[in-house]
Amino acid sequence: METIRGRVWKFGDDVNTDVIAPGKYLKLPNDEMAKHVFEGIDPELPEKIKPGDIVVGGANFGSGSSRESAPAAIKYAGVSAVVAVFFARIFFRNAINLGLPVLECPESDKIQQGDELEIDLVNGTIRNLTRGEVYQASRLPEHIQELIKVGGLVPHLEQELEDR
Template identity: 65%
Template sequence: MTGYVIRGRVHKYGDNINTDIISPAQYMELSYADMAAHAMEGIDPDFSRKVRPGDIVVAGKNFGSGSSRETAPIALKYAGVGAVVAKFFARIFYRNALNIGLPVLELPEVGEINDGDELEIDLARGTIRNLTRNKDYRFTALPDHILELLQAGGLVPLLEQKMQTKY
């Protein structure tokens, strides 16, 4: 896959951002768009007003810990987040994010990225360029089947595409 580039402004958070912070439980029954209006509300009440399409959430260790609710990555995606970059993720959040087509990337050097920096992420090449600081980073390249999943917009759209092709 070529040409899968995400460019956006950084919204930076710390360690142990759990699913209750990302997607507060009292909004789980709302539509995805309405739920997205409350994304990150527990730590950043203005997040949904500040985030622009393609912006990038950067966080420390254990992003997405807590419950296995799928609404956490869905709220971020529908808020317009183009990708999440963290030191490491809670595994269930990581898998849920990929399943709904939200790129999640592990980068040990997240401490070098600041709130408001502009990043350019090339998923196919495994690179992150901090355009604000003129610094480049590498992350473990995503396997082709994960790039295909992200390009399709998630697991359900990918399966729908494959079923249409097959039948």
């Protein structure tokens, strides 16, 4: 999965973990939690998100509690990547650990709801196919790209143990 293509769901600044994965659903398994992703922003949104879609946010995406359930809900909802101006550090690391691609892009404010994007994870380039624009995101280091490629930290460690 070096190239991702999908439709955009656009959010603003300071989208926190409580609106991504509302606390009342925390005890649900990840696949059930995904049915409530972003319900704190729009109760109908979980039904609208389709596999392969891309979430685009502003500054400080994923702020709030350190719960891993927020990036898990996004991933299990079928979202293929999250792009934001910058992420709360714990959310960023939790997403990487789960194998959810997260890219920081200062120009993400140019991307609009419903745009179609093509993301090159290796080079960190984001092509907005709707607007004919290209944005540069921070390129993820190779070891992080490898974690994403295999599905996250646990599958990576399992693979390493298996190879021994």
